[in-house]
Amino acid sequence: MKNTKFxxxxxxxxxxxxxxxxxxxxxxxxxxxxxxRLATNLPGATTAIAPPEGFNPIDxxxxxxxxxxxxxxPDATLQPKAFATWSKAxxxxxxxxxxxxEQTNIFHGPAKSVTAPKIAETTSTTSSNxxxxxxxxxxxxxxxxxxxxxxxxxxxxxxxxAVSCNAxxxxxxxxxxxxxxxxxxxxxxxxxxxxxxxGSTTYTYYxx
Numbered sequence: 001m002k003n004t005k006f007x008x009x010x011x012x013x014x015x016x017x018x019x020x021x022x023x024x025x026x027x028x029x030x031x032x033x034x035x036x037r038l039a040t041n042l043p044g045a046t047t048a049i050a051p052p053e054g055f056n057p058i059d060x061x062x063x064x065x066x067x068x069x070x071x072x073x074p075d076a077t078l079q080p081k082a083f084a085t086w087s088k089a090x091x092x093x094x095x096x097x098x099x100x101x102e103q104t105n106i107f108h109g110p111a112k113s114v115t116a117p118k119i120a121e122t123t124s125t126t127s128s129n130x131x132x133x134x135x136x137x138x139x140x141x142x143x144x145x146x147x148x149x150x151x152x153x154x155x156x157x158x159x160x161x162a163v164s165c166n167a168x169x170x171x172x173x174x175x176x177x178x179x180x181x182x183x184x185x186x187x188x189x190x191x192x193x194x195x196x197x198x199g200s201t202t203y204t205y206y207x208x
Contacts, residue, residue, distance in 0.1 A: 036067050042101035048094035057090040071150050085152055102207075106171055106192075151178050160204045164196035169196045 033039065037046040048069025051057075057070050065072060070090065074082035109129040125134045139146045153176035163170050175190025196203040 036069075036097070039101055040101050045101055047099060057085060057093060071152070082152065085154065089152075130173060148178055151176055157191050158193050158208070160195035160206065161200065162191040162195040165197035165199060166197075167198035169194055 033046060036049050036050055039046055046065075047124045051064075051068040053062075055068070057065060058071070060068075062073065070093070073084065074086050076083040077132075109123070111127040125132055135148075137146045137148055155174055157174065158172065160170075160172065171192070173190060173192045175188040177186050177190075179186035179187065180184045190208075192205070192207045195207040196205075
């Protein structure tokens with residue numbers, strides 16, 4: 001089987017992740033879900049209900065955005081770049097997809113052998129298994145002034161190619177996340193791009 005490049009592989013993807021985008025509940029709580037939440041096929045994981053037909057997030061109120069699981073609207077005056085990116089994403093948000101979730105045993109793990117960037121600076125950071133831009137607010141607990149409450153990122157999904165033909169899979173993932181750097185807590189949204197090669201047999205696997 002030859003490698004197949006999917007149409008979305010070379011396209012720029014935008015991920016905007018509010019803290020309310022992902023919620024997990026125990027079995028008892030799942031039976032009492034809020035009116036705007038739906039259970040998925042994975043026990044304990046829920047998603048937001050779809051907005052009504054013709055709903056336009058650009059013109060929606062802040063309450064409506066929260067109700068239907070859209071990221072909050074950045075201030076167009078104070079954050080023009082963030083607002084432009086948000087508007088671009090919202091204008092393309094035409095169809096709500098009910099996810100079919102799959103639990104895997106693939107774990108990339110936290111950053112290893114890395115020196116933490118200085119507080120309140122945005123900086124490129126690398127480790128033996130991880131590289132990214134890290135932005136620290138300096139907050140040590142949640143507050144209404146300096147705590148991050150939503151994040152966004154735009155990136156190109158890489159084409160997956162095996163490092164060597166040794167009959168094993170090579171895994172990679174790209175994401176935008178909040179918290180998780182230096183702690184076990186993390187909220188992430190992104191894509192996985194994996195590749196396999198053995199002799200003349202190659203496979204690729206992509207998953208959001």
